[in-house]
Amino acid sequence: MPRHSIVLRLLILALALCGAVAAHAVERVRLELADDALRALLDKYLDFPEAAPGESQQGDEVVLMRRARKEIGDILATEGYFSPAIERQDKGDGVLHILVQPGRRTLVSRVELRFSGALTEPGQAERLAVLRGNWALPEGNAFRQAAWDEAKQRLLDALTARDFAAAAxxxxxxxxxxxxxxxxxxxxxxxxAAFRFGPLEVSGLSDYDEGLIRRYRPPEPGEAYSQERLLRFQTALQNTSYFASVLVDIDRGAATPDAAPVRVQLVEAQPRRIGFGGGVSSNTGYRVEASYRDAHFLGQPWNLVSGVRMEQRRQLGYADVFLPPSLDAHLDSVGVLAERTDISGLKTQRQSVGVVRTIPRGNTENRIAINYQHEILTPDGSVRSARSALAANWSWTYRAVDSILDPHRGYVLNLQVGGASRALLSDRNFVRMYGRYQLFVPVAERDVLILRAEGGMTVAASSDGVPQDFLFRTGGAQTVRGYAYQSLGVTEGSATVGGRYMAVTSAEYVHWYKGSDWGVATFIDAGNANDERKLFKMNLGYGFGPRWRSPAGPIAVDLAYGQSDHRVRLQFAVAIAF
Structure with missing residues (x-):
């Protein structure tokens, strides 16, 4: 018989014997304890070896009891039980029964907090009172080692978070x-000492200069030290495409704490990146995309974002250049776009160039844009036409939600006003107004009710000559579900084109399953777009579908019924980057 076959059989036999021995291992120690929480704690941290079949443990009982008293006593002490009774019980079954009576739990009888340093100077009485009042293990509480350690750490964190960076x-x-x-x-x-920020000390720059760092609003010299202020500055730098790693801190051992240097340690990211992606959407079909990014465009800290996207119903190429923020925190960009679409019987060819200034202020964002676009429209069964407009647009957004990606409470409001004039490279005088309000209401422990309302109006003598971007169509995922994408609007030939009026309302209830990223929603939408207010009629859609919390926010798959055209549609949007 070959040697390798003999070795294999011996190995299988040895594994079988080991399994048999493990299956017949004898319980050696059993704890007798009334408190289930303490039993679970002891079971978690105690480890007594099991006895083999037929093995006598009488000689080991003294050793086991000595070990049990020490280890059980140490574990119970961490929960505030310092006088436990730990005794052996003989039940004649060959198992060492250990009776544990934890005794009285230790309570905190007195707390003495003593402070020294600049915190004791005049003017700090209120801060001291807050620190004492927020002590996390006050008199009367049960003493636990974990609670004791946490209370000290929280006290220290409260000090080092503001002013006193070197507190200990x-x-x-x-x-x-x-x-x-x-x-x-x-x-x-x-x-x-009380710390204040001093000068910047930047390291790790190669392609960029220190002026770029100052555009992200570092702490000002003389400003009182705040850990949150440092973190906000670090996050602003980390969120750019310029750096792969950012670490911001102060010199806590500085000889001049009233001007402690702010140290910024950087690792620059590779400026040029190529990306590919694919996806599918019920609105525009299958999609493939290629993108190119350059964060050091033309040797400057300008961020070029460009790409080509090919979808079944839409194809586009784009290039945008984003400038770093100004010292006033304004974000400027310039971009070009070429797009072709074939949606709801309307074929469009559009070229556009524009500039945008974004002004963020906390929860509020203002966007001011100037855009020139030229488009050619070919509705099925109607006449081809061309339209041009040089339009200015203002957009104001206010966000007051508990989470940007997955909100459960709060609201988002967006208002827009824009227009163009025939005196400035436009085919038609018009003013476009639009508003959208979305409210998130928490229900019970995990659920959320989402209410949405949006409306728009383009003031013009006629929709002829107004580009489709400044008119309105609706229908599809995230608008009026149950209808094809942008199928609700004005009928021209056999196509749907944009109208001057639009209104949409929606109510959605989402139930999230406990301990899961999955949920289910039911919804009802109503909306339409038209060119005449007196002919305006809302189209109703309703349905249900699953929800999944992805890292980018909830993904919805909806089975929706459009009451006006008596059709059921599956509507969704899923994208995967690779």
Missing amino acids: ITDSRAVIDPESATATLEVEVDSG
């Missing part, structure tokens, strides 16, 4: 009296 706990004691089951806590804290 110089001494701490927990004096336990097992007889009275009480604990006296003493903590000594040295706040050190």
